[in-house]
Amino acid sequence: MPGFLLRRLAASLLLLFLVLTVTFFLLRLAPGDPVGLSESSRLTAEERADQRRIYGLDRPLPVQYAIWLSAVALHFDWGTSLAYQRPVNRLIAEALPATLLLASAALVVEYGLGLLLGVAAARRPDSALDHLIRILSLLVTSQPVFWFGLMAILVFALAWPVVPAGHLRSVDAADLAAGRRALDLLYHLALPALVLGVHGCGAIARVARGSLLEVLGRDAITAARARGLSERRVLWVHALRNAVVPLIQLFALSATALLSGSFVTEVVFSWPGIGLLTFTALSARDYPLVLATTALAAVLAIAGNLAADVAHAVADPRVRDA
Amino acid sequence: MPSLGVPSGTVHPRLTANRRVLPGALRGGIALVGLLLATAVAAPLLAPQDPIEQVDPAVAQGRPPGTSLPEIHLRDGRRLLADRVARLPEGLVAERLGRSESFPAAAVANLTAGGVGDRRRFLLGSDRFGRDVLSRILYGARVSLAIGIFAVSLALTLGIAVGALAALGGSLLDALLMRLVDALLAFPSFFLVIALSALFHSGTVAVVLILAATSWMETSRLARAEIQSLKRRDFILAARATGEGPVAIFFRHLLPNALTPLLVQAALLVGSLILAESSLSFLGLGIQPPTPSWGNMVADGRDLLVTAWWMSTFPGAALALTVIAFNLLADGVRDLLDPRSRGGLPFSPPAL
Numbered sequence: 001m002p003g004f005l006l007r008r009l010a011a012s013l014l015l016l017f018l019v020l021t022v023t024f025f026l027l028r029l030a031p032g033d034p035v036g037l038s039e040s041s042r043l044t045a046e047e048r049a050d051q052r053r054i055y056g057l058d059r060p061l062p063v064q065y066a067i068w069l070s071a072v073a074l075h076f077d078w079g080t081s082l083a084y085q086r087p088v089n090r091l092i093a094e095a096l097p098a099t100l101l102l103a104s105a106a107l108v109v110e111y112g113l114g115l116l117l118g119v120a121a122a123r124r125p126d127s128a129l130d131h132l133i134r135i136l137s138l139l140v141t142s143q144p145v146f147w148f149g150l151m152a153i154l155v156f157a158l159a160w161p162v163v164p165a166g167h168l169r170s171v172d173a174a175d176l177a178a179g180r181r182a183l184d185l186l187y188h189l190a191l192p193a194l195v196l197g198v199h200g201c202g203a204i205a206r207v208a209r210g211s212l213l214e215v216l217g218r219d220a221i222t223a224a225r226a227r228g229l230s231e232r233r234v235l236w237v238h239a240l241r242n243a244v245v246p247l248i249q250l251f252a253l254s255a256t257a258l259l260s261g262s263f264v265t266e267v268v269f270s271w272p273g274i275g276l277l278t279f280t281a282l283s284a285r286d287y288p289l290v291l292a293t294t295a296l297a298a299v300l301a302i303a304g305n306l307a308a309d310v311a312h313a314v315a316d317p318r319v320r321d322a
Numbered sequence: 323m324p325s326l327g328v329p330s331g332t333v334h335p336r337l338t339a340n341r342r343v344l345p346g347a348l349r350g351g352i353a354l355v356g357l358l359l360a361t362a363v364a365a366p367l368l369a370p371q372d373p374i375e376q377v378d379p380a381v382a383q384g385r386p387p388g389t390s391l392p393e394i395h396l397r398d399g400r401r402l403l404a405d406r407v408a409r410l411p412e413g414l415v416a417e418r419l420g421r422s423e424s425f426p427a428a429a430v431a432n433l434t435a436g437g438v439g440d441r442r443r444f445l446l447g448s449d450r451f452g453r454d455v456l457s458r459i460l461y462g463a464r465v466s467l468a469i470g471i472f473a474v475s476l477a478l479t480l481g482i483a484v485g486a487l488a489a490l491g492g493s494l495l496d497a498l499l500m501r502l503v504d505a506l507l508a509f510p511s512f513f514l515v516i517a518l519s520a521l522f523h524s525g526t527v528a529v530v531l532i533l534a535a536t537s538w539m540e541t542s543r544l545a546r547a548e549i550q551s552l553k554r555r556d557f558i559l560a561a562r563a564t565g566e567g568p569v570a571i572f573f574r575h576l577l578p579n580a581l582t583p584l585l586v587q588a589a590l591l592v593g594s595l596i597l598a599e600s601s602l603s604f605l606g607l608g609i610q611p612p613t614p615s616w617g618n619m620v621a622d623g624r625d626l627l628v629t630a631w632w633m634s635t636f637p638g639a640a641l642a643l644t645v646i647a648f649n650l651l652a653d654g655v656r657d658l659l660d661p662r663s664r665g666g667l668p669f670s671p672p673a674l
Contacts, residue, residue, distance in 0.1 A: 263516070278516070
């Protein structure tokens with residue numbers, strides 16, 4: 001097991017390095033640079049050259065790359081954002097909790113709802129309920145997240161205002177007591193997390209159903225039933241535990257899907273997370289910030305994959321010994 | 323066997339059960355996709371108005387679904403819209419923007435006994451520039467479907483090429499290409515797509531290229547697996563024994579036999595790439611206005627959600643319907659080919 005882990009970890013680090021290097025050079029390949037794009041269009045050519053010198057953009061590209069990489073690798077210093085004029089590390093540290101909160105809340109909704117629907121469908125295959133669940137999961141999976149989010153806002157925040165239409169907290173949240181503040185956060189979290197989670201639960205339900213049906217046909221289940229265990233216990237304990245491997249594999253997929261989904265969701269709900277930060281950074285050609293958020297996205301995706309692999313290895317010994 | 327009164331799962335797993343529903347999904351998918359393709363092709367015939375031209379935007383903007391406004395054609399070529407018109411002996415009185423304006427009979431080209439001969443109808447409402455939402459949705463179908471289909475064709479070609487090279491080109495090349503695919507798959511491609519489209523000037527061609535470049539990996543894996551299992555089969559050996567060259571064997575024997583699962587995957591991919599395109603356009607990184615794309619139409623109506631819900635709602639519904647159609651199609655074909663897979667896989671690679 002340690003050998004397996006180390007190998008996977010080394011491969012992940014290499015992949016991360018490659019992603020960052022490619023992104024660095026891709027960014028510079030693109031037309032336009034932060035100085036040219038900034039609102040300071042009245043600057044003279046001389047002042048522009050000055051600015052480029054200050055930001056270090058006038059040096060040869062390999063030198064810029066070496067400087068950037070050594071700062072990142074040695075001091076974990078991602079530089080200063082050109083658009084915000086603040087340390088990138090600070091900006092990320094402020095935005096990351098919001099994204100993690102949204103993504104993990106969505107994950108809970110996604111897997112909770114998905115498993116529930118999957119089990120309900122697998123209990124009586126080909127029943128009306130099974131078909132209904134199949135149609136429902138097709139419907140939610142096919143929704144564009146941004147439109148789904150807007151429709152949710154239209155219905156639940158505008159037409160029938162039960163939750164706020166966006167943002168992380170109320171304007172006066174700072175004045176509230178700690179308990180009230182947490183409630184306020186939850187209140188703002190509800191709609192985006194539900195939108196993202198419901199959108200993802202269709203795939204989970206489908207995989208859970210397929211995997212459960214396969215497991216329910218095994219002798220072990222017949223044996224469990226023969227021993228007189230209740231149907232509920234057979235389904236939720238014996239069958240579900242054995243049906244979990246495909247769901248673990250799906251986790252890696254849903255980690256990246258959640259990431260891209262939360263990008264759009266953050267823009268729709270003005271949720272001040274990494275997605276919104278990247279979005280503004282990209283339009284300003286904010287090289288250091290874009291590189292940092294890309295790295296973060298890659299780390300999250302790679303970590304999701306790694307976690308799935310490890311969990312898979314724990315669940316299935318054949319994988320880790322291979 | 324449900325008649326025995328036991329849960330059906332206790333009898334046997336019935337993985338392949340219910341043949342009635344499967345062709346139903348397939349039929350529905352084929353019908354919907356066909357309908358959408360026909361709509362896209364016939365958009366110029368079906369659309370009541372020009373999707374880009376703005377006619378009297380001040381009066382036409384933000385009209386709710388079902389509005390119909392009298393359209394005044396002036397002799398000098400201008401076209402004006404009005405809330406109401408009244409015919410007077412000496413000409414026409416039109417109520418525009420809360421004021422009455424009168425036009426002498428000689429100035430109006432489409433004067434009739436009761437008012438003017440033309441009306442402009444907004445069946446699904448008008449957008450903020452007074453353009454017909456329905457017409458823009460119809461033209462948007464062309465953009466979305468064309469981009470989806472072109473990008474998938476490119477991705478399919480690239481995926482098959484890489485997969486074939488990996489399967490037929492020796493173990494070193496195989497290992498190299500498949501590690502590359504692994505690496506690309508591990509990367510959150512939506513970030514890459516967003517970064518690429520934000521950095522390089524976006525346009526239809528750029529969007530197609532970017533989407534194709536970031537979506538061929540699954541296809542290459544599938545193509546490799548199919549070709550690898552095929553190449554050891556007797557009929558390939560036989561073809562080789564008769565002296566057919568490797569290129570001929572690939573195009574005449576390997577590719578046709580590997581194509582079916584690849585086409586299923588392509589159908590799935592169309593749906594998710596259409597979603598990707600619209601997400602990009604929604605973020606302002608894909609198709610640029612005034613060209614109508616469902617994504618940029620939804621974005622356009624986003625700020626007016628309170629006062630003009632139809633601007634975002636209808637284009638998004640068209641988009642959802644399209645993705646449902648392609649997912650149904652892919653789902654149905656997959657069930658038909660491999661009944662065991664029913665319910666076994668998510669609909670598409672991580673949808674956006």
